[in-house]
Amino acid sequence: MATLPDGKLYIDGKLRDAAGGATYEDIGPWTGEVIARAADASAADMDEAIAAARRAFDETDWATDHDKRRGLVAKLVERLKANRDLLADIARHEVGSAPGATAMAQVDGPLGFVHRLFDIFDSIEWEKPMGHSTLFGMNTTRIVVKEPIGVVGVITPWNAPLYITIGKVIPALLVGCTVIIKPAPDTPLMSAIFGDLAAEIDFPAGVINVVTGSDPVLLGEMLVTDKRVDLISFTGSTGVGKRIMEKGAATLKRVFLELGGKSAAIVLEDTPDFAMAVAQSIVCFHAGQGCATLTRLLVPRSRYEEAIAVLEHTYAAYSSMWGDPEDPANVMGPLISARQRERVMSYIESGKAEGARLLAGGNVVTDKGEGFFIEPTCFVDVTNDMEIAREEIFGPVLVVIPFEDDEDAIRIANDSDYGLSGAVRSGDPERALRIARRIRSGTIGVNGGLPIDVDLPFGGYKQSGIGKEWGLEGFHEYLATKAIGIAA
Incomplete structure (x- = not known):
């Protein structure tokens, strides 16, 4: 029987247990046996993570210091690459990946091309001069600027968790968002490692939070319904995607949905x-x-x-x-x-x-x-x-x-x-x-x-989803657009 390191929560810059020390069993698909235990977060744990992400976005320079962000995210990526063998073990024993799949989409693929996301980030046009205009007798100089949307709830599936988490978290962090990662209950360890590595490189408190749990609904719905969360990036079934749209409507939350296919x-x-x-x-x-x-x-x-x-x-x-x-x-x-x-x-x-x-x-x-x-x-x-x-x-x-x-x-x-x-x-x-x-x-x-x-937008038509992941379009999912007019 394989055993993997147990998964911890990572909230507000600290690796810790769930409230009351609650854990749940992580079952290996190859054997049907327990391969590890993961922290089983409560509603209070998730509330703390949302509050931490909100503070980090509103009260620190994370959203405005591009060079700082780029350097720290680069360190995170290097730590991911350095832990390739551990990631492969998690993919095999937790995700059920066969060796050939591990060498492709599960682990080696995303680790091999994640560096290209930095090139896309560097191509973002943060400010676009729109020239002068005279309207209603007023002379105005105009600028269109891009800003990070805010706090992002990242809800990931169990089928290719590393690939999908990288595709969401790295662009969101690079543009200046703070994130709360909520993985599928079946694959907690592939997300928990993001917290482990962020702790190793002293990521600013609250910028990355990882909250695992056995309940398939509780933690995700907290992210979707909480007004402190600005965007939900979800990959999973069409049925759950529809529920996210419904529950997020009360706060008019932006949603990215990458859903099913036939x-x-x-x-x-x-x-x-x-x-x-x-x-x-x-x-x-x-x-x-x-x-x-x-x-x-x-x-x-x-x-x-x-x-x-x-x-x-x-x-x-x-x-x-x-x-x-x-x-x-x-x-x-x-x-x-x-x-x-x-x-x-x-x-x-x-x-x-x-x-x-x-x-x-x-x-x-x-x-x-x-x-x-x-x-x-x-x-x-x-x-x-x-x-x-x-x-x-x-x-x-x-x-x-x-x-x-x-x-x-x-x-x-x-x-x-x-x-x-x-x-x-x-x-x-x-x-x-x-x-x-x-x-x-x-x-x-x-x-x-x-x-x-990496540089191509990915997303579907009809009930396969809303929005695009990867490519420049994927970065823009995490950006808001502001028009500024300056009296000339």
């Missing part, structure tokens, strides 16, 4: 590497627990049976290639929890009941240990009105839908409440790009192109 990959009949493109559509990376995962595969009816044969072979070959926690090439491990495993299995049963044909997988796996494993699963003969084609399953489940022509493929792809990601493949790049432009999604790849990077 993204479509369209493989056209003229794709030169048709079999390879279909085979690569298998949903396996981090057991399908990714908001931008392409979980609907759209293939032309003229090559539908060929695609099914390719997938049948692919899934059979892959059945022995996943679930090994020591294999550096393995990208698929367990689901995060028993509860999530049950949720995914309920969707699989729904697919069977609706008449989709189970081509591969569909079972709980018990020969890989006591953790929360489900086989890579594929349904064919799916119609787009089925629950498995409309709901975000957040597990290793691919659904395959045939289409008649380009217009039909576009219609099916857009017939969704979500609009986060997508892909188009064709032997004709211009044809693929024409289709990509008509897909209602925030990101889309063409012929294998990657539409996600």
Whole structure:
């Protein structure tokens, strides 16, 4: 059984226990066993964190001293990089990351590109001269300035907590906001380490606060409803995102919401590497627990049976290639929890009941240990009105839908409440790009192109969210705009 350091709260510049010493068990997805204990914060703990963040923003020079901020955040990033092995251990044992996923999006990816956020920060235009104007007989010199929005409540999910926390916290700190990090109850340690490292480098009190807790609602709703918090940056399910909008309305709080997806990959009949493109559509990376995962595969009816044969072979070959926690090439491990495993299995049963044909997988796996494993699963003969084609399953489940022509493929792809990601493949790049432009999604790849990077804005259309993360647009989520007029 693996054990990790227990998680503490970090509030007002101090590492400490929760009120009364309360803790809760951190369960490892690979084994189903306790791997650590985390501080179980109370409402009083969260209230103290909000007050500390408010003081640090209102009463110190954090919001105005750019050079000081940049230097301290750079130190925090260097400490994160120096603790790569600990972060990898947390990703494996707490998040359930397979080694191949750890080397990519879970740990090495964000640590490898976080430095590029500083270049984006340096490109921000803080003051923009707007020249002179005469209006109503008054001569005025105008300036438009950018200022940090204030106190930010950062609510992170369990699927890729380091990647997402870096994407929120580093830009917010750089522009001058103060933050309260509230992680998902399943992954407290990946946020607690931010408090540990901030304490090591003597971060100013109240600028960073980390509050962990077992209750999935209490602490987050305090952030959302408290008028001292200016912005909520949330990544998670669409259902919770809607609740945040509702609860935040009372204080007219700004919200950034990066929510669910049911993204479509369209493989056209003229794709030169048709079999390879279909085979690569298998949903396996981090057991399908990714908001931008392409979980609907759209293939032309003229090559539908060929695609099914390719997938049948692919899934059979892959059945022995996943679930090994020591294999550096393995990208698929367990689901995060028993509860999530049950949720995914309920969707699989729904697919069977609706008449989709189970081509591969569909079972709980018990020969890989006591953790929360489900086989890579594929349904064919799916119609787009089925629950498995409309709901975000957040597990290793691919659904395959045939289409008649380009217009039909576009219609099916857009017939969704979500609009986060997508892909188009064709032997004709211009044809693929024409289709990509008509897909209602925030990101889309063409012929294998990657539409996600540090300098690219990430966020969805429709019920996939509001606002953008990463890129210059991501920094602007944490900025307010002020117009100043000076009598000339």
